[in-house]
Amino acid sequence: MEKIKLGVIGVGHLGQHHAAKYAAMSDVELMGVADVNLARAREVAARHQVRAVDDYRALLPLVDAVSIVVPTRQHFAVAKACLDHGVDVLLEKPMTVTLAEADALVAQAELCNRILQVGHVERFNPAVMAMEQYLSNPVFIEAQRIHGFNPRGADVDVVLDLMIHDLDLILSLVPSPVKSVQAVGIPVVTDTSDIASVRLVFENGCTANLTASRISKTTVRKLRIFQAKSYISLDYGKKEITVIERREGREADGMPKEAARHFCFADTDALETELKAFVWNVRRRGTPKVSGVEGRRALKMALYIVELMKNFVAEHQELLS
Numbered sequence: 001m002e003k004i005k006l007g008v009i010g011v012g013h014l015g016q017h018h019a020a021k022y023a024a025m026s027d028v029e030l031m032g033v034a035d036v037n038l039a040r041a042r043e044v045a046a047r048h049q050v051r052a053v054d055d056y057r058a059l060l061p062l063v064d065a066v067s068i069v070v071p072t073r074q075h076f077a078v079a080k081a082c083l084d085h086g087v088d089v090l091l092e093k094p095m096t097v098t099l100a101e102a103d104a105l106v107a108q109a110e111l112c113n114r115i116l117q118v119g120h121v122e123r124f125n126p127a128v129m130a131m132e133q134y135l136s137n138p139v140f141i142e143a144q145r146i147h148g149f150n151p152r153g154a155d156v157d158v159v160l161d162l163m164i165h166d167l168d169l170i171l172s173l174v175p176s177p178v179k180s181v182q183a184v185g186i187p188v189v190t191d192t193s194d195i196a197s198v199r200l201v202f203e204n205g206c207t208a209n210l211t212a213s214r215i216s217k218t219t220v221r222k223l224r225i226f227q228a229k230s231y232i233s234l235d236y237g238k239k240e241i242t243v244i245e246r247r248e249g250r251e252a253d254g255m256p257k258e259a260a261r262h263f264c265f266a267d268t269d270a271l272e273t274e275l276k277a278f279v280w281n282v283r284r285r286g287t288p289k290v291s292g293v294e295g296r297r298a299l300k301m302a303l304y305i306v307e308l309m310k311n312f313v314a315e316h317q318e319l320l321s
């Protein structure tokens with residue numbers, strides 16, 4: 001089997017892991033890494049004995065596909081150039097900072113018949129993948145994504161930085177359009193919102209409450225799903241799910257009978273699964289689980305929420321001062 005030739009553009013905190021995962025795949029040849037910080041590119045390239053360049057355009061003639069792991073504000077320019085060159089693209093999340101940019105990438109990928117996959121890695125979290133078989137009809141969803149401050153990612157709002165993971169997943173889980181959105185978010189350490197609380201109400205009646213914070217002292221990444229006859233609790237970080245299903249009848253204390261099951265997938269790596277899926281799509285010309293269209297859907301909701309939060313801040317100056 002011919003190896004797929006891959007490159008990684010941007011080898012900072014996350015990109016170095018993309019490079020390592022590709023370098024370890026038997027059906028992939030990592031052709032090189034690119035970073036405007038050439039010393040950094042050389043450092044990561046040396047780990048895998050591949051070439052290092054500071055201008056990503058030098059990689060494009062050598063590869064079938066790339067991972068783009070540069071800061072979000074540069075996603076569009078780099079991805080557009082790669083697609084224009086006829087290279088398949090795995091683009092980290094959030095796919096772009098504007099909808100117009102997302103539209104242009106989706107259109108370009110279609111025009112050039114190139115794969116455009118967006119890096120919503122939680123969809124490849126083994127706990128999320130295992131949860132799918134227990135989903136019937138979510139009635140109420142609660143998502144929490146909370147951790148301490150890290151300047152990486154802080155070039156965009158907390159909704160685009162963190163909450164977009166849960167937005168993407170929830171929009172993929174609930175088979176109904178969103179009817180209404182309420183959002184509150186406030187800046188604390190950056191100029192944009194650092195903590196946000198959002199409520200989505202879907203046309204089928206399902207309600208989702210989402211909280212995201214990048215200024216907390218603790219780390220929590222959890223999803224809870226309530227359904228008519230079951231409850232699912234998912235810990236993204238521990239890669240665990242607990243499923244509690246109601247049974248007929250009552251216990252002696254009057255509580256409904258239930259059966260609880262617990263699954264842990266600590267050994268499965270979500271990034272590796274995501275990148276393997278990308279390589280498979282490149283080889284088989286498959287449709288990505290998280291395509292440009294899905295990436296755009298999550299971005300559209302995130303940008304709408306950001307606008308609601310700006311309005312909230314503008315309208316509640318007195319409360320916030």
Ligand code: NAD
Nearest residue numbers: 010011012013014015035036037069070071072092093152
């Ligand atoms: P980072 O700052 O650690 O790394 C970015 C790297 O890109 C740096 O080394 C920088 O020198 C390089 N770079 C900048 N412009 C470039 C260009 N034009 N060409 C080549 N290299 C360039 O950032 P990070 O934390 O690795 O995040 C990168 C992207 O990954 C962001 O979009 C972020 O949102 C995303 N991300 C996604 C997840 C996830 O869970 N899917 C997690 C972390 C980061």
